[in-house]
Structure formats: C-alpha cells, structure tokens
Amino acid sequence: MRYVLIWLENDEQVAGFLQHAIEESGRIDRMGYVLAIRIPQTREFAGFVMLEIDPEQKSTAEVGCILLPAYWKSGYASEILRALLAFGFGDLALHRVYGKCDELNLASAHVMEKCGLQYEGTLREHVWLRDHWRSTRYYGMLSGDYSGRVENGTPVPSSGDSSR
Ligand SMILES: CC(C)(COP(=O)(O)OP(=O)(O)OC[C@H]1O[C@@H](n2cnc3c(N)ncnc32)[C@H](O)[C@@H]1OP(=O)(O)O)[C@@H](O)C(=O)NCCC(=O)NCCS
DSSP: OTTOSSOOOSHHHHHHHHHHHHHHHTOTTOOEEEEEEEOTTTOOEEEEEEEEEETTEEEEEEEEEEEOGGGTTSSHHHHHHHHHHHIIIIITOOSEEEEEEETTOHHHHHHHHHTTOEEEEEEEEEEEETTEEEEEEEEEEEGGGOOOEEETTEEEOOOSOTTO
C-alpha cells in the first residue's frame, strides 16, 4: 500500500471500503466495480481490482489494481488491466479509461505503458503520502485507441479515429 492513495490500514477503513464495494454491486446505475482477484487454478484470493466511473463525466472511468506481494511479477496485473480495458470499452462503452500512480511506483507505470495507455502528464507533489510528497503520473486510453487486439503480449493500437 506504500504508494497507494487509499488508506486501508485499520478494520474501520477496510469495512468502509468493503461496504462501498457491496453497495455498488447492487446498484442498477452501477458506478463502481470493486472485484476480488482470484487465481483460476486454486481460487486463492490474490488482491482486488477497481473500475470507478467518474460521477461528473460518466463516459470516463479510472482503473486500479492491488495484488498481494506473493503474486507480483507473474503477469497478473497486465492480464487484469487488459480485461478491464475490454470491459470498459466493450460492455460499458466508455470513451476514456485512465489510471494513475505515484511516480515512484515503477511497477504500476510499467503495467500501464505495457498495456498501451499513454502517459499524459504528472501532477507534481500534490499530496503528502505517509512519508513523501506524492507526484502522480497519469495514463489514459481513448475508445478510438483501443483495438482489443494483443500480439506477442503487446496491445495493437487501433488505426481508427480516437475522437469518437
Ligand atoms: C503494481 C502491481 C499491480 C503490478 O502487478 P504485477 O502483476 O506484478 O505486474 P506484471 O507482472 O503484470 O508486470 C508488468 C511489467 O511490470 C514489471 N514490473 C513488475 N514489478 C516491477 C517493479 N517493482 N519494478 C519494475 N518493473 C516491475 C514486470 O517485470 C513486467 O514487465 P515485463 O512484462 O516487461 O517483464 C503490483 O506490483 C502491486 O499490486 N503493487 C502494490 C499496489 C499498487 O501499487 N498498485 C497500483 C496502484 S496505482
């Protein structure tokens, strides 16, 4: 959780987070998707993933993912982000999907770049995060950039018009 903005450091905060996840799952006009990550073969809990639609701009959503350390560097986050892009641009018909990370979070930045999100800029030292000023890197993809195709583990950009 070192580089993550959300605080899940005591039972009360975890309960509030889970309550939000449960309530959203029952809403007809669902805005938040907080989903458990499970390893298919073993059903082990490996972390959670989020897709949150912006209440002010419902064609946009933020995505994020937190894995337990035992599951890092096995390609799960890349697989998950590709699935979220398919869900966001497919089922939800979003125009823009974005992610953000602490500039010190090299793993997160690498996952977003690898999945084809474009680096859009850095908000410098805008928040004190536990022990340092956090600068946040923003990455985004537009529906017109998304082709859904992956070749040799690399997303193939759409040749279409990203203004739609
Ligand atoms: C960030 C996080 C989700 C990455 O998950 P992951 O499953 O390890 O990522 P992947 O295995 O898909 O790795 C994708 C790429 O990033 C690289 N990578 C992973 N961890 C890295 C690290 N600590 N430093 C540099 N590169 C890293 C991998 O080597 C891989 O590159 P490659 O395909 O070129 O070999 C995971 O480290 C995590 O949950 N961290 C804690 C929570 C967090 O920071 N979440 C993101 C909030 S913005």
